[in-house]
Amino acid sequence: MHRKEVNERSPMRVLEHSIHGGLGRGNIGVVVARPGLGKTAFLVGIAMDDLLRGRKVLHVSLEHSVEKVRDYYDDIYAEIAHKRELEDVWKVRVEMERNRRINCYPPERFSVDKLRESVEFMKEHGEFEPVAIVIDGWDFGAKTTEDIQRIRSIAEELKAEVWMSATTHREAKRNERGVPEPVAHLEGELDVILSMAHDGSSVHVGLHKDHDSDDVTDMQLALDPTTMLLVRKR
Amino acid sequence: MTSDLTKLRNIGISAHIDSGKTTLTERILFYTDRIRAIHDVKGKDGVGATMDSMELERERGITIASAATHTEWNGYKINIIDTPGHVDFTIEVERSLRVLDGAVLVLCAVAGVQSQSITVDRQMRRYNVPRIAFVNKSDRSGANPFKVTADLCDKLKHNAVLMQIPIGLEADHQGVVDLVTMKALYFDGDNGETIREGAIPAELQAQAEEKREEMLEAVSMFSEELMEAVLEGDPTEEMIHTAVRTGTLSRDLTPVYIGSAYKNKGVQPLLNAIIRYLPDPTEVENEAMDLEKGEEAFPIEVDSDRPMISLAFKLEEGRFGQLTYVRIYQGSLNKGDTIYNTRTKKEVRVGRLVRMHAADMEDIDGAGAGDIVALFGVDCASGDTFTKNRLRVSMSSMHVPEPVIHLSIKVVDRKTEANVAKALARFTKEDPTFRTKVDEESSQTVISGMGELHLEVYVERMKREYGAVVETGQPQVAYREAISRRAEFNYTHKKQTGGSGQYGRIEGYIEPLETGEFEFLNEIRGGSIPQEYIPSVEKGFLSMMKKGKLIGFPVTGLRVALQDGQTHAVDSSDNAFQAAARGAFAETYHKAKPQILEPIMRVSVEGPNEFQGAFVKTVMQRRGLIVGTTEEEGFVRVDSDVPLAEMFGYSTDLRSASQGKAEYTMEFSRYAPVPGDASDDLIKKFNEDSKAKA
Known part of the structure; x- marks a missing residue:
């Protein structure tokens, strides 16, 4: 099967459809879940979808090493290549790797300024301008609306989509949309909010906020626990 | 024979070059009473540490080969497996990591965690080896065991916990405070063999209490009993030991010890930790x-x-x-x-x-x-x-990685020819990634291995151990060729020149094989080719794989399916079908879009932050692909994939680009297609060379 087809059949399209055409450039999306449900895999899935469409992705991790993140991509790539009988496996992989950068920081060394600095660095030294940025492991607890606004201005300048993960816990307070802390207090600044939760056999992906739309019906999407790929719910 | 397995330890001592691994090993052997005198690694007496059996290692101050030394401590048997410190010797390192059950990670108190330590640590992680750390060289100026412990947590992501604090550092390093017993330990006698316990020096009391609390907090995660006792305020030594052991065995905790092997400080407590916390053979799954x-x-x-x-x-x-x-x-x-x-x-x-x-x-x-x-x-x-x-x-997979680099060698003194042969025979036995052959065309001896340094060391060893000096040619990258799509063949081999003729027709297809080198499928139905000629067809195809038609390098990843054919009652033979297969291959190869594959190395450069731009540049100039960067306090690491062909002379370039402040590691990653331009150049060069020869 050719790469284009692979992409058209991706459940990622269902996600895009559910959130009315996708996150959109210059916008910020967050996936919130308790530890261990596969937030990293979910973000890698989103990034992989962009990569398979030939788009450049910057993956920022405050949690894993470069090698670990790369393993995530390799595993998910192998899974996709195998499952959908991708042709030109080698070539696509090299192209994909050319379009991907993984930047890792200890959490205390990362900041919005740092992000700006490294985006500028990549532009200058590597002629690399991402159109999707994923930020994994950022602590939302201490973040203010101003932090999010500053990330938005980077996203707008680059015309990039920004996806972030946020960790919540069992007793976290939820707002009226069902968004748990530590994301709830920033809801107004975010364009899309997704959540992940166990529902027996799989990890259900729910939609809490979709730009300005009130229609946040169930997307019927889940994360397959073995392949860590997004799948349609039966 | 019926010895108690719980009293046996198989351990490795693993370290960055120059962290003092050899000295530490030597001191361990001294205190466990197996050798009589202490020699220094680069000692004036010229005897050298006992573990460094090889002349070359002595000169360079590094250990390359692994050996196992048996010793005893407090009724426990310890086998010390010496692990080589260099990444170019991957298979040797990995094999020694297989046989050990636990390890001591030696770190230099001044330099801390360096890129080499990261590589070694990564390998240990891969083999699930529980570790304890020893911060050596605490007597050196600039020593800071606290920073090294923090490094272990930040850079290597260990849950590292100090089990001791130093009594004095640098020239003033006298001993350690044991945070379990809360006693000061001094190492008296000419060689530090007498341990004197004392009260904690008054000025260290507060720090010792603080660090003990930190230690207890981290360790009590592994034992509820200890956690309760800590809350009650009466944890026993036994409880602490049990909890540290649990954490170490599950590889969730790295206890850290401090000392200076050279100054005979802190070695015996480390030995106690080895037998207390590292696993016995029954606790390791194999x-x-x-x-x-x-x-x-x-x-x-x-x-x-x-x-x-x-x-x-x-x-x-x-x-x-x-x-x-x-x-x-x-x-x-x-x-x-x-x-x-x-x-x-x-x-x-x-x-x-x-x-x-x-x-x-x-x-x-x-x-x-x-x-x-x-x-x-x-x-x-x-x-x-x-x-x-x-x-x-x-116990180990039969699959050994193919060498990625070749080097032709020529004996300088004819009298030493026999020695060269002896050396090569031995090296190939010791190390399956090291190969040797005689090139059919040039009749030169060619050695092959996993990197430039890998081969250099063997050339050195030939000189040192066998007295054989050889001249080396230019290193040559081990390219491969592989087809990228399926192509059909239908080929008839026919010869009728008097006497008995030759006849064989074969039909089928070739296609890329993703894993493995060669596969032959016999899909003949109804016996259009008799069974006896089918191996001939396979043999014919195989013979063509030794030299690809693009640049003369071996072909890999090929599946051949034989589906139909024809024979002649008189003229068909083994030879005829082999020739048919060769003809079919030659005719179909280009239709199957062959490409050149080259070894890609995983290169990791590390150095001060301000050189990040320079690092990226050195990689990009070499057709490299930046995988990612990691920023740490003042340091940055750039991970990349770079074709081996572009890596010659890299250390010199990196040195000048970073004022000598950066280091790098390199290990084989995979084979990947050579991109268009570079591929055209290789083909052009091959054609020119062939013409020149002809």
């Missing part, structure tokens, strides 16, 4: 591969009564002759036994079984599961598995 069932996992039980399974992990030509070090995983190995080599399928008799001590050798009658011993005069290669009852299992 698996063999079932050769009858496609290398499926074969569970091993550390039980001396079951059939014996052991791994030959190191060959050594020492003072006493040819030695083979083996680790016994299951069953027992006795003098006089007949054992079966599962690779060669040959049986050999165990004539002599010995245990190697630092200075001498002890003959033994037998050894049980979990132990490490050496065999005398057994012919085998490193990595071979021995079993009893012809059990067909293997």
Whole structure:
């Protein structure tokens, strides 16, 4: 099967459809879940979808090493290549790797300024301008609306989509949309909010906020626990 | 024989070059009473540490080969497996990591965690080796064990916990405070052999209490009993030891010890920690591969009564002759036994079984599961598995990575020719990633391996150990060729020039094979080609794979399916069908869009932040691909994939780009297609060279 087809059949399209055409450039999306449900895999899935469409992705991790993140991509790539009988496996992989950068920081060394600095660095030294940025492991607890606004201005300048993960816990307070802390207090600044939760056999992906739309019906999407790929719910 | 396995430790001492690994090993052997005098690694007396048996290692101050030394401490038996420190020796490092159950990670108190430590640590992680850390060289100026411990947590992501604090650092380093017993330890006597316990110096009391609290907090995560006792305020030493052991064995905790091997400080407490916290052989899970069932996992039980399974992990030509070090995983190995080599399928008799001590050798009658011993005069290669009852299992995969680089060598002095041959025969036995052959066209000897340095070291060893000086040619990258799409063939080989003719027609297709080198499918139905000629077809195709048609390098990843054909009652023969296969290959190869593959290396550069731009540049200039960057306090690491062909002379370039402040590691990653331009250049050059020769 050719790469284009692979992409058209991706459940990622269902996600895009559910959130009315996708996150959109210059916008910020967050996936919130308790530890261990596969937030990293979910973000890698989103990034992989962009990569398979030939788009450049910057993956920022405050949690894993470069090698670990790369393993995530390799595993998910192998899974996709195998499952959908991708042709030109080698070539696509090299192209994909050319379009991907993984930047890792200890959490205390990362900041919005740092992000700006490294985006500028990549532009200058590597002629690399991402159109999707994923930020994994950022602590939302201490973040203010101003932090999010500053990330938005980077996203707008680059015309990039920004996806972030946020960790919540069992007793976290939820707002009226069902968004748990530590994301709830920033809801107004975010364009899309997704959540992940166990529902027996799989990890259900729910939609809490979709730009300005009130229609946040169930997307019927889940994360397959073995392949860590997004799948349609039966 | 019926020894208590819980009192056995197989450990490795692993470190960055120059962290003082050899000195530490040597001190351990001294205190455990196996050698009489202390020598320094680069000592004035010229004797050198005992573990460094090789001349070359002595000169460079590094240890390359692994060996196992047996010693005893407080009624425990310890086998110390010496692990090589350099990444170019991947297979050797990995093999020694296989046979050990736990390790001491030695770090320099001044330099801390360096890129080499990261590589070694990564390998240990891969083999699930529990570790304790020793912060050495605390007597050096700039020593800071606290920072090194923080490094362990930040850079290597260990849950590292100080079990001691230093009493004085740099020139003032006198001893340590044990945070479990809350006693000061001093190391008296000429060689620090007498341990004097004392009260904690008043000025350290507060710090000791603070650090003990930190330690207890981290350690009590592994024991509820301890957690409760800490809350009550009365944890016992025993509780702490048990909890530290649990955390260490599950690899969730790295206890950190402090000292200076050179100044004889802190070695004995480290030995106590080794026997207290590192696992005994029964606590480590090992698996063999079932050769009858496609290398499926074969569970091993550390039980001396079951059939014996052991791994030959190191060959050594020492003072006493040819030695083979083996680790016994299951069953027992006795003098006089007949054992079966599962690779060669040959049986050999165990004539002599010995245990190697630092200075001498002890003959033994037998050894049980979990132990490490050496065999005398057994012919085998490193990595071979021995079993009893012809059990067909293997401890290591039969798949060894193909070498990525070739180097032609020429003997300078004809008289040493025999020695070169001897050296090469030995090296290839010791190290399956090191190969040698004589090039058919140039009739030159060519050695092959996993990197430039890998080969350089063997060239050096030839000189040192065998007195044979060789001249080397330009290193040559080991390219491959592979087809990228399916193509059909229908080829008739026909010759009618008097006498008996030749006839064979074959039909089928070739296509890329993703894993493996060659596969032949016989899809003939109805006997259009008789069974006897089918191996001839396979043989014909195989013969064409030695030299690809693009640049003359071996073809890999090829599947051939034979579907139909035709024979002639008189003129068909083995030769005719081989020729038909060769013809079919030649005709179809280009239709299948062949491409050149090159070895891609995983290159990791590390240095001060301000050089990040320079690092990226050195990689980009070399057709490299930046995978990612990691920023740490003042340091940055750039991970990249770079074609081996572009890596020659890299260390010089990196040095000038970073004012000598950066270091890099390189390891083989995979083969990947050479991109268009570079590929055209290679083809052009090959055609020119061929023309020149013709």
